[in-house]
Amino acid sequence: MKQEKLVIGRVDCIDLPEMNVENVLAKVDTGAYTSSIHCSEIHLSERDGRPLLCFHILDERHTDLETREFQTEKFEQKVIKNSFGQSEERYIITTVVRIFDREFETAFSLSNRADMRYPILLGRKFLNKQFVVDTARKNVSYKRKLKAAERSRAKANR
Template identity: 50%
Template sequence: MKSKEKIIIGRYDVVDLPLLELFGLNAKVDTGAYTSAIHYHHAEIIEKDGAEVLHFTLLDPTHPEYNDKSFYFQKFRKRVIKNSFGQSEERFVIETNIEIFGKVFSTEFSLSNRGNLKFPILLGRKLLSKGFIVDVARTNLSHKLKKA
């Protein structure tokens, strides 16, 4: 049985979220995090067309890629997630596509306030387990491949 080829990813890279119309975002790889996370500006549950939906905007007005675009997800959930300080917080979780190394992966993202952090996106183990090996001595491997 032939094993699936692994993709080497560095400690950070540049990714695209095509369904969210966000491109060229800096992402930090975090093997300590289970779920990936993305910085959000505003999120609330509203009623739209007779159903509860999650309405949110991503990034914030100070981020260069901020576009003030509203998103509406019918498929979402709330989950208690421990932050990097070990404190539990309830977050909204959505599933969307991420493009990296020229491949598209479907994965979960928790909406997290990452406004004071350098990287608006954190890539967790749930995504990394889809065939990635982390080499912390390297950076921007996907971005370099895309530019080549």
């Protein structure tokens, strides 16, 4: 059975449950193939002789959380064209995105987006076959999430 595509606006708040991050702004970017997430202090280390990727995600500017360090042995490197059309080598990780009360596993390139308005870009690879983009709308999933929480609180107060 074919599932109907969800309508997503040009911006929405998403959760990254594996990183314990909620309600972080993400820009929907149909011009980008790969999704990307703001990271800093990206470096390789070693654990038991195996490569270990270490990085800090987000920062106080983008969330009410403090910057946190993450480590993973599950990563790859790819050459990706940045927004200026220049090729650069980036690390790619895979994690879960929660949006519209559903979870999607997707790949993110790690990039320093400190000077950008949105710490996360959701690219075509994530959007493909799951979403239709309505550029006139914003925070469609987040508004649904707030309404559901409001209904839940009202129900609990009865």
